[in-house]
Amino acid sequence: MGEHLAVVMLVHALRIHLAQTARHAPGWLAGLADPVVGPALSALHAAPHRPWTVAEIAEVSGVSRSTLAERFKRSVGLSPLDYLRRWRIELASHRLRHSTDTLAVIARSVGYGSESALSTAFKQVTGVSPRVYRSGAAA
Incomplete structure (x- = not known):
C-alpha cells in the first residue's frame, strides 16, 4: 500500500512539473502542449524527409504562416x-x-x-x- 502511494505521488509530482515546464520553458514538450504547434511537430517528426515549407506546416496546423511562426518560436524556441x-x-x-x-x-x-x-x-x-x-x- 505504501509503495503504491509513493508511485502515485511521484506520478502526480512529475505531471505538475511537466505542466509548469511546458508553460514556462520553450522546447519540444511545450510545443507538444500547444494546440497549434503540436500537430506541426507531429507532422515534422512523421515525415522529416519531406521538403517542407512554412506554408505547408501551417496548413497542417490550420493557421497562417505568420501565426505558426510566432507560436512555434514562442513554444519551441526555434523557427x-x-x-x-x-x-x-x-x-x-x-x-x-x-x-x-x-x-x-x-x-x-x-x-x-x-x-x-x-x-x-x-x-x-x-x-x-x-x-x-x-x-x-x-x-
Missing part, C-alpha cells in the same frame, strides 16, 4: 524550419553512429538532396562534418 533542420541532423547523427550507410543514403533519408547539403547543415548544427562525427563515434 519551424530551424527545428526541422535540427531534427534532421539528430536523425542523421543516429544513422552515422548506428549504421554503415553512405552519407548520400543518409542525406536522402533525412530530407537533403545531396551529401554536400547534409554536410553543410550538419557542420552548422554540430560544429563538425559528418565524416569527423562518424569517425569520432566509432572510436
Whole structure:
C-alpha cells in the first residue's frame, strides 16, 4: 500500500512539473502542449524527409504562416524550419553512429538532396562534418 502511494505521488509530482515546464520553458514538450504547434511537430517528426515549407506546416496546423511562426518560436524556441533542420541532423547523427550507410543514403533519408547539403547543415548544427562525427563515434 505504501509503495503504491509513493508511485502515485511521484506520478502526480512529475505531471505538475511537466505542466509548469511546458508553460514556462520553450522546447519540444511545450510545443507538444500547444494546440497549434503540436500537430506541426507531429507532422515534422512523421515525415522529416519531406521538403517542407512554412506554408505547408501551417496548413497542417490550420493557421497562417505568420501565426505558426510566432507560436512555434514562442513554444519551441526555434523557427519551424530551424527545428526541422535540427531534427534532421539528430536523425542523421543516429544513422552515422548506428549504421554503415553512405552519407548520400543518409542525406536522402533525412530530407537533403545531396551529401554536400547534409554536410553543410550538419557542420552548422554540430560544429563538425559528418565524416569527423562518424569517425569520432566509432572510436
